[in-house]
Amino acid sequence: xxxxxxxxxxxxxxxxxxxAIDTCYPPGHTLKISQFIKKYLSxxxxxxxxxxxxKNKPNIVLKNYKGNKSSIVxxxxxxxxKPILKEWKTPPFTLKIRGSKCIGLGSVNCKxxxxxxxxxxxxxxxxxxxxxxxxxxxxxxxxENLGPEGTKFxxxxxxxxxxxxxxxxxxxxxxxxxxxxxxxxxxxxFGKTSxxxxxxxxxNSITKAAKIINxxxxxxxxxxxxxxxxxxxxxxxxxxxxxxxxVNVVPHITNFEIDRRITIKEDINKSFRExxxxxxxxxxxxxxxxxxxxxxxxxxxxNIYLKSLINSYSLINKKKPNFLNSIGVSDGRxxxxxxxxxxxxxxxxxxxxxxxxxTLIIKELVDYFLILKNFIKSFx
Numbered sequence: 488x489x490x491x492x493x494x495x496x497x498x499x500x501x502x503x504x505x506x507a508i509d510t511c512y513p514p515g516h517t518l519k520i521s522q523f524i525k526k527y528l529s530x531x532x533x534x535x536x537x538x539x540x541x542k543n544k545p546n547i548v549l550k551n552y553k554g555n556k557s558s559i560v561x562x563x564x565x566x567x568x569k570p571i572l573k574e575w576k577t578p579p580f581t582l583k584i585r586g587s588k589c590i591g592l593g594s595v596n597c598k599x600x601x602x603x604x605x606x607x608x609x610x611x612x613x614x615x616x617x618x619x620x621x622x623x624x625x626x627x628x629x630x631e632n633l634g635p636e637g638t639k640f641x642x643x644x645x646x647x648x649x650x651x652x653x654x655x656x657x658x659x660x661x662x663x664x665x666x667x668x669x670x671x672x673x674x675x676x677f678g679k680t681s682x683x684x685x686x687x688x689x690x691n692s693i694t695k696a697a698k699i700i701n702x703x704x705x706x707x708x709x710x711x712x713x714x715x716x717x718x719x720x721x722x723x724x725x726x727x728x729x730x731x732x733x734v735n736v737v738p739h740i741t742n743f744e745i746d747r748r749i750t751i752k753e754d755i756n757k758s759f760r761e762x763x764x765x766x767x768x769x770x771x772x773x774x775x776x777x778x779x780x781x782x783x784x785x786x787x788x789x790n791i792y793l794k795s796l797i798n799s800y801s802l803i804n805k806k807k808p809n810f811l812n813s814i815g816v817s818d819g820r821x822x823x824x825x826x827x828x829x830x831x832x833x834x835x836x837x838x839x840x841x842x843x844x845x846t847l848i849i850k851e852l853v854d855y856f857l858i859l860k861n862f863i864k865s866f867x
Contacts, residue, residue: 491853494606498852499589501527502602503582505565506591512631515566516543524565524626527605532612533624538646540636548646549608549624558621559792560649561608561859562818563601563833564630564637567593574843587849594847596815596840600655600833601626603855614860618867623647630818633669633779638818651792651828654817657835659848660800660855661809664788665718666831668749668823669816670759670780673742674699674766676730676773680739689737693730696741699769700725703745707765718812719750719783723762744778748816751783781820790828799861800832803854814838832858 508520521537524547528535534553539545552558570579570592577583579592591598608624625647627637634640641647656663676696681689703723714721723745730741749758763775786793800808814837819829834851 494856495849495853498602498606498856499582499584499849501605502589502591502594502598502852505598505601505605506582506593507580509580510566510593510628511569512566512629513569514543515629515632517565517628518543518545520565521545521547521626524605528609531609533608538641538644539628540640544628544636546628546637546641547626548641550621551618551623552621555645555648556621557648557650558623559651559653560623560625560647561604561653561655562625562627562638563597563604563655564627564634564818565598565601566628566631566637567596567598568631568841571843576844584849585846588846589849590844590846592845595657595835595845596837597630597655597657597833597835599657599835599847599852600855603834603852603859604655607856607859611863615863615867618863620866622863623649627818633671633781634818634821635779639821642821649822649827652819652822652830653792653796654819654829654831655833656813656817656831657833657837657840658811658831659836660804660832660834660851660858661811662786662793662797662800663813663831664786664810665716665751666784666813666819666829667719667721667816668753668755668781668783668820670747670749670755671778672745672747672759672762673776673778674745674773675776676741676743676770678737678739678741681737683735683737686737689739692738692741695770695773696728696730696743699766699773700728700743702769703765707762714750714752716750716752718810720748720812721750721753722748747780749783751785753783755780755782781816782823784819784823784829786829786831792828793830795865796830796832796858796862799858799865802861803857811837815840
């Protein structure tokens with residue numbers, strides 16, 4: 488019990504330090520937290536390198552080997568969403584302990600997992616002095632922006648090459664076996680300006696956009712039910728809209744952006760063509776642009792690494808884990824077409840991610856560490 492208390496306190500100390508560092512996207516700068524990580528892990532025995540596409544958004548990569556060889560990769564993202572300050576009951580950048588729980592921005596998504604991975608990496612050589620297999624830890628930026636400067640950058644530059652990717656996603660230490668894909672698109676709607684006092688001479692682009700959005704919400708959305716699976720639902724959300732310059736002018740351009748979550752029954756290219764066709768039938772002049780996105784993927788329950796993690800969970804918790812659907816998406820999406828082992832597991836309730844007063848059960852931090860410890864021990 489004493490050892491568990493020591494582990495708990497040391498992980499909480501790490502979590503307190505990284506919650507205190509602002510990594511909110513936008514802009515999602517991670518230089519300060521990367522410097523902390525590099526200092527914290529000095530003396531760990533790993534090769535520690537900082538890789539970045541943007542000097543303000545570096546990624547930290549730890550390896551017990553050199554070069555671009557296939558390995559198991561433990562991944563966590565270190566950026567967070569912005570807090571809505573008026574909704575927070577405690578300072579978001581100060582980790583607060585409330586009994587068996589802690590509250591702080593990113594404590595669930597995903598600085599809780601990050602704290603465990605950091606503590607695990609720092610003590611790895613002491614725990615497993617005879618471990619010979621290749622292992623890599625990545626602490627990445629830009630996940631909240633769908634990761635082009637984070638995990639995707641590391642993959643594209645061949646800095647990491649996972650045969651197994653363990654993502655510290657908030658699952659209450661259960662397992663996500665199916666993760667939706669996502670793509671974002673921009674819709675540009677055109678009208679014609681005129682004086683607001685004589686609007687009949689103009690064409691209101693906001694009104695045209697509203698018609699498209701209304702039909703997406705009440706007609707197109709019904710089509711998506713056929714793609715639902717046991718674990719995932721196909722969804723659509725209009726998250727951004729901009730139009731007009733002055734209230735006394737009929738607006739000539741309106742833009743809005745759509746978030747589409749797709750299941751394993753869908754293909755990203757086909758789904759984009761489908762929604763583009765739907766919009767163009769409503770408004771031929773509308774410009775529909777694909778921004779970025781990735782396909783859905785499914786874990787293989789018979790995979791040796793997933794089976795070992797499941798066994799480790801059962802050993803620690805004295806019960807079998809639950810298999811969950813994913814609310815969000817992870818950086819595993821960049822490997823969706825690579826046929827590698829992708830495993831989502833980590834402390835925290837995914838529903839708490841991106842919420843004000845983000846709250847994490849402290850015991851889950853210790854349990855996650857013990858699950859990882861037993862997992863690696865099985866391959867030592």
